[in-house]
Amino acid sequence: MISQRNIFSPWWFTDKVIRKFLRLSVPYLKGRLLDAGCGKKPYEALFECDEYVGIEMLDTHNPDVVGDVRNMDMFEDSSFDSVLSNQVIEHVDEPKKVVSEMHRVLKPGGYLCVTVPFISRLHGMPHDYWRYSISGLAHLLEEHHFEVVLIEPMGGFLTTQCFLWNFYLYERSARFKPLRALYKLSLVLLNPLYLLMHAIDRDTTTPFNYIAIAKKL
Numbered sequence: 001m002i003s004q005r006n007i008f009s010p011w012w013f014t015d016k017v018i019r020k021f022l023r024l025s026v027p028y029l030k031g032r033l034l035d036a037g038c039g040k041k042p043y044e045a046l047f048e049c050d051e052y053v054g055i056e057m058l059d060t061h062n063p064d065v066v067g068d069v070r071n072m073d074m075f076e077d078s079s080f081d082s083v084l085s086n087q088v089i090e091h092v093d094e095p096k097k098v099v100s101e102m103h104r105v106l107k108p109g110g111y112l113c114v115t116v117p118f119i120s121r122l123h124g125m126p127h128d129y130w131r132y133s134i135s136g137l138a139h140l141l142e143e144h145h146f147e148v149v150l151i152e153p154m155g156g157f158l159t160t161q162c163f164l165w166n167f168y169l170y171e172r173s174a175r176f177k178p179l180r181a182l183y184k185l186s187l188v189l190l191n192p193l194y195l196l197m198h199a200i201d202r203d204t205t206t207p208f209n210y211i212a213i214a215k216k217l
């Protein structure tokens with residue numbers, strides 16, 4: 001499978017934007033870090049931590065721990081300095097359990113970084129349950145005894161249109177084999193164009209994602 005960091009990948013633009021905003025969390029996520037719902041740990045190299053532990057339900061991703069983020073009883077209370085949850089909560093049918101568990105395993109004063117979609121196509125079906133506004137995300141964190149440090153939109157109207165258009169083309173080309181090669185070639189032009197549109201995007205009301213950093217009280 002082509003790397004999402006390859007310009008011929010349909011995920012190249014999305015990865016660039018998420019990577020940019022995850023850098024906001026680097027000063028906060030230190031020490032022993034838990035990646036809750038780590039996938040293949042694509043952002044591990046961003047963080048300067050003492051230990052990076054990934055938990056994931058799919059053992060095909062070779063996580064450090066195979067398990068359910070709704071019940072992480074393999075980890076003791078207050079056993080991590082920081083927690084990352086990147087594009088995970090929307091895929092869990094009981095998000096409050098996930099946030100409660102992340103709070104439990106964090107040390108007092110530890111930091112949590114969460115990214116979630118706001119405007120997005122359906123994905124990861126049938127396990128695609130939630131979308132969060134800035135107020136909804138803040139409420140979810142605060143009701144589980146986190147102090148919100150920041151919540152930032154990942155782009156706005158232009159960024160979101162590029163994101164949606166890109167995956168529209170990807171999904172349509174996947175249905176017609178003759179179009180697949182043409183679509184991949186077009187990404188050499190489209191991906192840099194998407195990045196330019198993101199750079200000039202000043203809207204904050206229609207992001208495709210939000211990132212939040214919160215402190216355990």
